[in-house]
Amino acid sequence: MSSDSAAIECLALEKKLGHKFKDPRILVQALSHRSVGSPNNERLEYLGDSVLGCVIAEFLYHQFPKLPEGDLTKMRAALVRQKTLSILARDLNFPAHLIMGSGEVKSGGYNRDSILSDAFEAVVGALYLDGGMSAVKNVLGKLYKDLLKTIKPAELEDSKTLLQETLQKQELSLPVYQVIAQSGKAHSLTFTVSCKVPGIESVFIATGNSRKKAEKSAAALAVEALNK
Amino acid sequence: MSSDSAAIECLALEKKLGHKFKDPRILVQALSHRSVGSPNNERLEYLGDSVLGCVIAEFLYHQFPKLPEGDLTKMRAALVRQKTLSILARDLNFPAHLIMGSGEVKSGGYNRDSILSDAFEAVVGALYLDGGMSAVKNVLGKLYKDLLKTIKPAELEDSKTLLQETLQKQELSLPVYQVIAQSGKAHSLTFTVSCKVPGIESVFIATGNSRKKAEKSAAALAVEALNK
Numbered sequence: 029m030s031s032d033s034a035a036i037e038c039l040a041l042e043k044k045l046g047h048k049f050k051d052p053r054i055l056v057q058a059l060s061h062r063s064v065g066s067p068n069n070e071r072l073e074y075l076g077d078s079v080l081g082c083v084i085a086e087f088l089y090h091q092f093p094k095l096p097e098g099d100l101t102k103m104r105a106a107l108v109r110q111k112t113l114s115i116l117a118r119d120l121n122f123p124a125h126l127i128m129g130s131g132e133v134k135s136g137g138y139n140r141d142s143i144l145s146d147a148f149e150a151v152v153g154a155l156y157l158d159g160g161m162s163a164v165k166n167v168l169g170k171l172y173k174d175l176l177k178t179i180k181p182a183e184l185e186d187s188k189t190l191l192q193e194t195l196q197k198q199e200l201s202l203p204v205y206q207v208i209a210q211s212g213k214a215h216s217l218t219f220t221v222s223c224k225v226p227g228i229e230s231v232f233i234a235t236g237n238s239r240k241k242a243e244k245s246a247a248a249l250a251v252e253a254l255n256k
Numbered sequence: 257m258s259s260d261s262a263a264i265e266c267l268a269l270e271k272k273l274g275h276k277f278k279d280p281r282i283l284v285q286a287l288s289h290r291s292v293g294s295p296n297n298e299r300l301e302y303l304g305d306s307v308l309g310c311v312i313a314e315f316l317y318h319q320f321p322k323l324p325e326g327d328l329t330k331m332r333a334a335l336v337r338q339k340t341l342s343i344l345a346r347d348l349n350f351p352a353h354l355i356m357g358s359g360e361v362k363s364g365g366y367n368r369d370s371i372l373s374d375a376f377e378a379v380v381g382a383l384y385l386d387g388g389m390s391a392v393k394n395v396l397g398k399l400y401k402d403l404l405k406t407i408k409p410a411e412l413e414d415s416k417t418l419l420q421e422t423l424q425k426q427e428l429s430l431p432v433y434q435v436i437a438q439s440g441k442a443h444s445l446t447f448t449v450s451c452k453v454p455g456i457e458s459v460f461i462a463t464g465n466s467r468k469k470a471e472k473s474a475a476a477l478a479v480e481a482l483n484k
Contacts, residue, residue: 071324071328074313079314081306081310082310085302086307089302097299100302
């Protein structure tokens, strides 16, 4: 798409975002992939990445007033990861709004998760420059409404559950956890736990200041290995 | 330190920060290490970490309007890493303000980089909740003033950027790079690049196995010559 027709397209996107840009050029820049040369959306993506993380961090902070920071961090990661952002970008019809070089267009770049999520971050950066934190919160509050309604710390946080599910999908047996070492003084013990999966040779070993934490870490290692 | 005497101590810290908290309890919480139980500063640290990253990202975005996002990201990392934050925390006399359990006090926790930098992030989170983004920008603008003055992308190894800055300081035009020769087979090309600065007679020539590397080497030659 040319920059000219892009300006018209931007009107439709502004409507979807629910934000009228004082300076629409910045929205055009946010949608410009580096394949068009300069200016493009790379610097806005850098800014938007931080702004997005900050706003989602705050949403979760208020929504889950009792939750420890570890759970909040994991939920935030789920809400800002490439896959999530590319889904939101498609809902906003970004593939039709992206401005990119013909080579990228031919190779289907307008529908690539990485390019869509980068552009999403860039648009957040553009919103921030154009309307400040309140504009970003407004727009993201609407875009993330459903995701925030359904997100649950439980689903994310428990790597033991995740491991169990992963194993069931692959029709493997359930894991066996064992404390293989315990060190330190009574008030500051360190537990070393092994996680074995029957039928799999590798043993996953992790430590933690509680048995449960060590088990979770070991399970996380196992999930990582199984997903490779 | 007890929570009672902490309230008095907080007055001194508020002065140093240049922000009067509407709700001083949140500042006390930001200074409370998990060793005191609950409430402590871990959730505020989670929030503050994001807010800090966002504000520093914006400072750098505006301060270096021409710099690619890769350099901005590296500079931001340098400005928010543990060592930097612990230095800022010591300047604010955090070791005297931290509220922690006796075990941590005995083991010198009030002077540990990790604990100080966590508390610094938590205070940023508290500032954000108490006064919004503008309060955070105000305070961090002052605290980071010297660091922002001295930070240079150049330190981060890109001789092309370094050349650009050197030229801007001397009010000279930007350099022009040109591939003047290319030799070798497809898989092992050698590029010869010239770097010319409008208004300067010398031409700086270098080779490399990629165009970018050759450009960097040529730029390094130019910087060397300009600094003589």
